[in-house]
Amino acid sequence: MIPLAVLVGKALRFVLRLRGGGSAVPGRIALAIAPRFLQQTLGRMQRGIYFVSGSNGKSTTTAMLVKVLRAHGLKVLSNPAGGNLPQGLASALLADVDILGRLDHDVAVLEVDEAYGKLIAKKVAPNGLLITNLQFDQLNRFHSPEEVFGYLDELSTLTKDLLVVNGTDPNTEKLAKGHQGRLKVFGVYASKEAVASARNGILAAPSFDLDDSDLEHLTNLISTSGNRAVISHGKDKVELTLPAAGLHYAIDAALATGMASRIIGAKFNVQLAAEAISELQAVYGRGEVIQHQGQNIEIIMMKNLPSLQANLDALQESPKTVWISVDEGTPDPSWIYDIDLGKLRHADVISGTKTYQWATRLAYENLPFGELIEDENSALEYFLQLPGTEKTAVINYEQMMWLRKRLGLLDLEGGSA
């Protein structure tokens, strides 16, 4: 059935892309024709399949891990973020498989959604799983970090050999302890000094009933300042450049380094890993600076509380020209009252359907704001004509994707593979 699934899927994919944009439809059809499509394609990967999951930092950590593995000469297959469901993943794979469903890659590194990851894992179990953290995220969808703990725990149960977690995050460390014995379990730890570099620390979800013991240390983040980080791995210590400033990116780099060392084995070279990570550009919207008509627009993503807080904490100075825009992609922005606005001291324009919720928040903080323009198109026009070339956009994920498209930046997440 594989050749038929591939043929039909590829043809559909071709037609749909002519009409513009990526789609999960070809993957869904391929899976309908060949239900074991994922097993028969990904399952043949010689060096295995690895998942990256967690609340935040999945895209950046996946990008770093892929880069490090490639620097070591491996042919790595990865999914565009958003290809988190079996059908989305199958759609992405259709671009790369030959007619017999063969992939010309050594290893697969897949970013998987906390809740949906198990759907993929049940079809093709990962050799290893990397968990970045467990933080407050999308409570309208996940209700509580405890629910996400359950999902990640199940994903770990479906994993075959290796579990690497952020050991500084008490919840992921606790989760990993529950899998010791059956899996090879390692922690990646940030030093007290590194954690103290961020005004609000690592922003972990609350946790109770912990024990003080550490997991076996795989890689440590020694220190970080601005976009530089020092990481130790075994007896080696390396310094690297991060795609953007912030403790969260430094932890992502340590996690990617540690995971890569386990995948590569004896030939792992930590210096090579540091160089590969240092070359990485910012992943869409994550610390990205968009250049537009002579202006530099720094994106501060408001995906959820910890991601916004981490990005605000990483600000070196108060942004001069600020636009805040949030739409229904963030159904409940209640958590903006838990945010320490830190260096964000004003807004020049606020837009999106949640305009007045943000304005109320700033007003209670006694922070000044300029125009309130619910329509984001008009707000963007206003923002772009404001004087100055250094600008900052605090926007949610959906507004970030919309903005990139509006400014003519193609190669959108999820649509390029």
Added chain:
Amino acid sequence: MPKFNILHLYPTTLHLNGEAGNVVALLERGKELGLELEVHSTELNENLPSTRPDLVFIGSGILSAVKVAAVDLEAKAKTLTQWSNAGTKVLAVGAGFDLISQGLEIESGHTLFGLGFTNTKHRLTNDHLVGEVVTDSGLAGFINWNREITRTNQSSPMGTVVSSDNNRLVGYVDGYISGNIFATNIQGPFLPMNPSVADQLLGVSDTNASNERLATLDSLAEKARAAISRRVNH
């Protein structure tokens, strides 16, 4: 200047989704209304302040946090009950509502301690009701909640949902209000978005509407509620 003391119970243990904004609203509004406000907080295993506060606030939290808070609260119940009987107002949001209720049943035969300030019995369910809401009393915000609430006798809810983007929330009876006890599951958070309740809790209001900052805050909150109302009535 009249004094107004607020006690924030378990601010670190119980904070889930912006509820701290309720304390901010009370503080900022109280200042504008000429009160001298102080906020104290008491965490797990800490002693309550020696003087009776004018208001106790309890926020929401994840289930494991509610479990530890319930144990701690039992030890503080006598004092808190005395305070409440003496007129201390209480605002409980989300899981805080569980903690001032007659108890939260988390599984068959296992009910967490509640202060019994309301006539409601709560039971944890797997059915999450999530959505933006507007109530018959004109309150607006976001509900994200999985409890079945039994009201043991005639009681006054905070409001009944009249419109929501989630049809299953329409008709939902929210919270509790009676005497000095206030409880809700409306986030947004509740008081910044619904400032009339904040003023009710502070026991003062800007009757002359002469305070410019309050007028601005009220107008922004009104527009935020109006935006929700437009969305849920779409």
